[in-house]
Amino acid sequence: MSVIYLDFNRTTPMAPSVVEAMKPYWQTHFMLPGQEHAHAQAIGESLEHAREGVAALAGCEPFEIVFTGGGTEANNLGILGLVDGQRQRNGRADFSQRQLQSSRLRPASYDTQSATPDRDANQDDQPRHPEVGNDANWQVPGHILVSELEHESVLGAAARLAQFGWDIETVPADKNGICDAEAFESRLRDDTRLACLQLANPVLGTIQPVRETADACHSRGVLVHCDATQAFGKIPVDVKALRADMVSISGHKFYGPKGSGAIYVRRGLHLCPILFGEAREMGLRPGAENIPACIGLGAAASMAARCASDVSDTLTDLRNYFCNGLISSLSNGAVLLCEDAARLPNTIAIELPGEARRIQRAARQLVFATAQSDSPPDEITRALRAIQRTDYQIGRTVRFSLGWTSSHDQVDRAIELIADACDTLSR
Template identity: 30%
Template sequence: MNRNIYMDYAATTFIKNEVLEEMMPYLKGFYGNPSSQYSIGFKSKMSIEFARDNISNAINCKSEEVFFTSGATEANNWAIKGFAHGNKERGNHIITTKIEHESLLSSCRYLEGNGFRVTYLSVDEEGLIDLEELKNSIEKDTIIVSIMFANNEIGTIQNIKEIGKICKGKGVVFHCDGVQAFGKVPIDVKELNIDMLSISSHKIYGPKGVGALYVKKGIKLHNLLHGGGQERSKRGGTENVASIVGFGKATEISFNNMKEDMERLTILRDEMIDNLLHIEGSFLNGGSGNNRLPNNINIAFPGINGEDLLFNLDRMGVCVSSGSACQATSMEPSHVLLALGLSKELAKASIRISIGDETTKEDMEYVCENIRNIVDRIRMVTE
């Protein structure tokens, strides 16, 4: 019988038992609306604030600077649209990169249709921006720079500290999509001069449908959702209490275990990369060493259709992906890989492997062996 091996943790994670146990009382006994005046509502309100404290402690900010959202897509939309519309009297120029998540790129395209200008920075073959290009792109009417901490497809970690310094020195607000990095590598928003940070629960073994946006005190941000007085009147709508509680617990666990998880996953990642690079013609997409998330592998097998490889791996009980889960149904090659300079053929010949809590050395060996066999078989048929 085939094994069931999940290696798509960058797309989503399972909910840990401790997280689910923390959530359950708020789906049953403490179901009160947090805005109500009676005890079960007050209990929900206090639990939301406890979760907010966990997240603020994890990134070194004030609790009141954390706003809960329905996920990172909303957080990214709110950060870029809310800031642009709230500060248009200061300027209309936005800077981002060509390899951002689609939620950020789509928001920028929307703003371009509403009177804003957007500069899309290029990246090198590892996915890193040129800091000099960033400096030279900042103009008098530049109001915000949005650059992701770590890329969701290729795992490349940007030089966030230097980017933050540049933005601070130029008096420009710095928003960072921290979804893939949060819980995997340290993030100190004060030390890194990050003014806004988007994060998500379901990437760190918490529930889907909840995320957060850190907004530094003093940042002027128009509301994306209008309604009641929830989230200090910045984000209307009854709070998703159970999921927020789960997000807080998942954050606590992830940050308590971060050091040992980073060490374990980095060892497995590097062994897997080394194993797969022994397949003829294969090469790694994205950063290397400390410039790469500890759980990410994106690798190309020239002459192979990545979708065929995924289909065959699925038959063997192995779950990997061809890139971002948000664009999994698209037949177009990854915009991230194209930005690295890959041809459409090589982009389509690439797969993303992302490992996590339940990944073992035995799993890694099994997957590598099956990839090697499938690649050899496909090449033999197509020659």
């Protein structure tokens, strides 16, 4: 029985071009950039080429991209590394020489001094490079705003800071699955240091107003972290237009390798590493570079940059075809969620006329997502609760997410199987 995969928001297969790009680095070009040989130096150049690919997709400078081991690590580095970095920068004296050495290894252009506010002053699409945080006292734990739609790794990193006295406040979503800029703005305090808002929700597909939120936050000197792991490869993402100070990227969400990821760190922003060891990745991540993973992420990024807007249109058509098919074949017994919000082109959160997990067992050929656990609540449950769905409704809701290999045939078959399952269960 061939599987119809409708769970691309959870993970994706590696694209053939990604596998091809990585292949030479497993056994032939297996050296590390630090090794003393011309071959190793060539591998270092390949790594920088991959970084350029990611930077081109994100719309930033290559030196603003730090490779990580995935989206979770990127989110942790963005939040925990920022707090440490700002604290160090604010003159804390007892940081070890080791870390000072690490930051010395960064390119000069990475330093605050080289931020170029003049260049940006009259360019609306450029971030304003607010030197926020400089005047704030990061020595004393402050206030952090976190949208309630955030990924578990953002919430987890914030909860970690709560252990050290930081006040973490959750910003609620509205019924359309949006945390709007006003919701953030109204909660800003004098001691607010950071706001975390994802770009796209993995469950609802809703696209958050990151730019408006960033503008509101920056005007009060508050930094912004944006988890965009669900957006890359599905919609064009320009980190400068978003104006977030940090943006997380995950390779396996858009046909890159598992164990690959990156974080955009705006030029001039000072972070510290969260894992310790040799100074790699501009001093922000130790450990032997995972060259194949970085090359794979670069290849996935180049592919996404080439076809993101085409893909976006194709997926939107297919998604609408899927939604309409489901709703008509279920005799209007289905409720599409967050229909009025801007959404990812590939994501459908829909309440079905039947218990989701029983439908799942009946339609075994399909792979899609349902709520699995309410204590602790899984990602699906959390997102649906955030938009005030009842437990009964949550138990009947599924998330379909389409991908680059999804076809009309697959969608037709999925509609048929879901309709059959609902029909069987209702009898």
